[in-house]
Each structure stands twice: as C-alpha cells, then as structure tokens.
Amino acid sequence: xxxxxxxxxxxxxxxxxxxxxxxxxxxxxxxxxxxxxxxxxxxxxxxxxxxxxxxxxxxxxxxxxxxxxxxxxxxxxxxxxxxxxxxxxxxxxxxxxxxxxxxxxxxxxxxxxxxxxxxxxxxxxxxxxxxxxxxxxxxxxxxxxxxxxxxxxxxxxxxxxxxxxxxxxxxxxxxxxxxxxxxxxxxxxxxxxxxxxxxxxxxxxxxxxxxxxxxxxxxxxxxxxxxxxxxxxxxxxxxxxxxxxxxxxxxxxxxxxxxxxxxxxxxxxxxxxxxxxxxxxxxxxxxxxxxxxxxxxxxxxxxxxxxxxxxxxxxxxxxxxxxxxxxxxxxxxxxxxxxxxxxxxxxxxxxxxxxxxxxxxxxxxxxx
Ligand SMILES: NC(=O)c1ccc[n+]([C@@H]2O[C@H](COP(=O)([O-])OP(=O)(O)OC[C@H]3O[C@@H](n4cnc5c(N)ncnc54)[C@H](OP(=O)(O)O)[C@@H]3O)[C@@H](O)[C@H]2O)c1
Numbered sequence: 001x002x003x004x005x006x007x008x009x010x011x012x013x014x015x016x017x018x019x020x021x022x023x024x025x026x027x028x029x030x031x032x033x034x035x036x037x038x039x040x041x042x043x044x045x046x047x048x049x050x051x052x053x054x055x056x057x058x059x060x061x062x063x064x065x066x067x068x069x070x071x072x073x074x075x076x077x078x079x080x081x082x083x084x085x086x087x088x089x090x091x092x093x094x095x096x097x098x099x100x101x102x103x104x105x106x107x108x109x110x111x112x113x114x115x116x117x118x119x120x121x122x123x124x125x126x127x128x129x130x131x132x133x134x135x136x137x138x139x140x141x142x143x144x145x146x147x148x149x150x151x152x153x154x155x156x157x158x159x160x161x162x163x164x165x166x167x168x169x170x171x172x173x174x175x176x177x178x179x180x181x182x183x184x185x186x187x188x189x190x191x192x193x194x195x196x197x198x199x200x201x202x203x204x205x206x207x208x209x210x211x212x213x214x215x216x217x218x219x220x221x222x223x224x225x226x227x228x229x230x231x232x233x234x235x236x237x238x239x240x241x242x243x244x245x246x247x248x249x250x251x252x253x254x255x256x257x258x259x260x261x262x263x264x265x266x267x268x269x270x271x272x273x274x275x276x277x278x279x280x281x282x283x284x285x286x287x288x289x290x291x292x293x294x295x296x297x298x299x300x301x302x303x304x305x306x307x308x309x310x311x312x313x314x315x316x317x318x319x320x321x322x323x324x325x326x327x328x329x330x331x332x333x334x335x336x337x338x339x340x341x342x343x344x345x346x347x348x349x350x351x352x353x354x355x356x357x358x359x360x361x362x363x364x365x366x367x368x
Pocket of ligand 1: 084085171174194195196197198199200201218219220221222223238256257259277278279280281282283313314315354357358359360361
C-alpha cells in the first residue's frame with residue numbers, strides 16, 4: 001500500500017475513535033439528579049440545576065442531603081454566596097461542557113464564592129472551631145451547608161464586613177494577582193483599568209490605589225460615579241470618549257474587556273509598558289465575547305515582537321492571597337462594591353442580572 005494511503009486510513013481511524021469516544025463520553029455523562037435521599041438522612045435547602053439552560057428554566061430550590069465532614073473537612077453553614085463571571089457560563093454549558101460535563105452538569109449545585117460560619121470540624125482540624133466566621137471558594141456552595149477541605153480556599157472572614165460583602169471578596173484575587181504579580185504595579189505608575197465598574201474592576205481600582213498608582217477607570221455613563229467613589233483619579237466614560245485616542249500614556253493597562261486592538265492599546269502605553277489581558281468583557285456569552293477572546297490571543301502573540309508586553313493572566317485561588325485580601329479589607333483599603341443582594345428564592349434573578357454583562361460591582365445571594 002502506498003504511504004499516502006497509510007496516512008489517509010490512519011487519520012480516518014483516529015477520527016472514528018475520537019468520534020466514538022466523544023459519543024460514549026457524551027451519552028454516559030450524568031449527574032446525581034433523580035437520586036433519592038436515603039431514609040433518615042438530614043436534609044438542607046440548595047439551588048440545583050440538572051440540565052444546562054437559562055437561569056429561569058434550570059435553577060430550582062430543592063431539598064438535598066446535608067453533607068457531613070470527614071476528619072479533614074470543615075462543615076460551613078453558608079450565609080451568603082456571591083456570583084462571579086464563571087457562574088453564568090457554567091449554567092449554560094457552551095464550550096464549558098468540556099470541563100463541567102458534556103451532556104449534563106457534573107456538579108449540580110452552582111456557586112463558588114461563599115461566606116458563613118463554621119458549624120463543625122473534623123478531628124484533624126485545628127485552624128477553625130465551631131462559630132468561627134469564614135469565607136472562601138468552594139464549587140457548589142449555593143446551599144445551606146458545605147464541607148470544605150482544610151487545605152482548600154477557606155480563611156477567616158474580615159471582622160468589618162457583612163457575610164454578603166465577605167462572599168464578594170474572592171473575585172478580588174483576579175485583581176490582586178494581576179496587578180501585584182503580573183503587572184508589578186508600583187507607586188507613582190499610571191494605570192488604566194478597562195472594565196473598572198464590574199466585579200473584578202471595582203476591586204482592581206481599589207487595589208491599584210492601595211499600591212500607590214494613579215488610576216484611570218473606563219466604564220459606561222451609569223457607572224461613572226461608582227468608579228469615582230472607589231478612588232479612581234480619572235474616569236473615562238466609554239460612551240463619550242475613546243481611551244485609545246487620547247493624549248494620556250499609561251505604564252500599565254489592566255484589561256478586563258479586550259475590545260480594542262493590539263495597536264490601539266499599544267499606542268497609549270508608555271515605552272516598555274505592559275497590558276494585562278485579564279478578561280473578555282462582562283459576564284454572559286455574546287458575540288463580542290468570542291471577538292474579545294480572539295483579540296486577547298492575537299495581542300499576546302503580536303506583543304512577542306514588541307517592547308510593550310501583552311500578557312494573558314489566569315487567577316490562582318489560594319489561602320495566602322485570601323488572607324492578604326482579608327487584611328486589606330480590615331484595614332479599610334479595599335471594600336467590596338456590593339450593589340445588589342438577592343434572597344435564595346430569587347437566585348435566577350441574580351443570574352439574569354449578572355448575565356446582562358453590565359452588572360455594577362458585585363452581587364450576592366443571602367441564605368437565611
Ligand atoms: N483571568 C482570570 O483568571 C479571570 C478570572 C475571573 C474573571 N475574569 C474576567 O474578568 C472579566 C470581568 O469579570 P467581572 O466579574 O468583573 O464581570 P462583570 O461583573 O460581569 O463585569 C461587567 C462589567 O464589564 C463592564 N463592561 C462591559 N462592556 C464594557 C466595555 N465595552 N468597556 C468597558 N467596560 C465594559 C461593565 O461596565 P459597564 O456597565 O459600565 O459597561 C460591567 O460593569 C471577565 O471577562 C472575566 O472573563 C478573568
């Protein structure tokens with residue numbers, strides 16, 4: 001057989017195997033919905049979604065089995081959950097199906113950023129005791145109780161904020177690490193924050209100020225006052241002014257939107273400046289989201305050949321930086337810009353608001 005036929009048949013065989021694997025993985029992808037609660041088991045309320053879809057169609061308030069901690073876990077009574085960018089994406093599936101479950105979501109309780117009180121601890125836990133107030137990140141936290149590994153992202157709550165505010169803090173990891181570790185932002189530097197009024201942006205403005213930078217925030221007209229109130233030195237209303245055509249130059253651009261080209265952003269960077277590619281616009285999947293994602297990748301590649309660096313940033317969720325954020329909050333240098341609080345029964349409304357892509361600051365859900 002000629003060599004080109006060997007290649008052709010091998011490629012076809014690989015494609016068939018991949019297709020069969022995908023079909024198998026798709027149809028065997030399942031979750032715990034429909035499983036009954038064992039008789040005598042303790043119950044609790046939780047928000048569940050058994051299928052991918054729109055918040056109003058798939059989010060249900062249900063009774064589920066209450067978890068019990070093992071020796072290395074902390075049982076937390078959740079008092080508040082704050083939604084973040086990824087939460088909406090998980091609900092609707094899309095490309096996220098590759099991670100969250102192909103046909104159905106694997107983890108059927110949404111939510112990841114929580115605050116609450118320690119209810120009980122496993123016998124190996126020395127860091128926390130019942131009654132301690134905590135906050136952190138744990139997938140599947142829109143429930144009355146969750147178990148968190150002691151090594152997981154859980155730390156004590158700042159004393160000066162409510163549970164709703166505390167649940168909003170983990171999002172600030174994206175701002176803290178992007179500005180401190182990737183941009184190496186220093187006192188006196190000029191920074192422009194594109195997307196300054198959203199969940200991450202409102203923290204980025206305050207953290208940049210606490211690092212001593214001169215901050216310019218970009219947002220829409222209805223959020224100008226909010227961004228000013230967080231301490232921004234200058235605010236650009238993107239409906240009236242294009243930040244890429246002005247005379248001002250910046251040492252750092254912290255970009256949560258990525259809706260401008262590489263050349264446009266490079267034009268307003270000082271020589272040797274850096275642009276942190278941290279996001280693709282407001283929550284929710286729109287056609288701009290994909291354009292912005294493509295723009296992010298192109299800018300990162302193009303900057304390989306320029307003095308100005310465009311760096312893609314990914315957050316690392318860890319206890320150490322949650323502690324840093326707790327201390328920043330207790331010192332009053334950073335305060336969550338919480339703008340809306342929903343009861344658990346109105347979780348779908350909270351998701352719908354977030355998914356507009358124009359939520360101001362952070363939103364939280366209270367679990368009474
Ligand atoms: N890199 C990471 O590890 C990481 C982790 C988490 C999140 N993120 C990214 O961070 C981004 C922001 O997340 P978020 O939680 O802040 O989302 P969000 O809370 O939904 O933020 C929405 C904000 O985006 C602003 N916005 C929308 N279009 C804009 C535009 N054309 N120009 C300027 N601002 C615009 C909106 O402001 P207006 O209403 O004023 O337009 C709104 O306040 C997301 O794209 C997400 O992917 C990245």
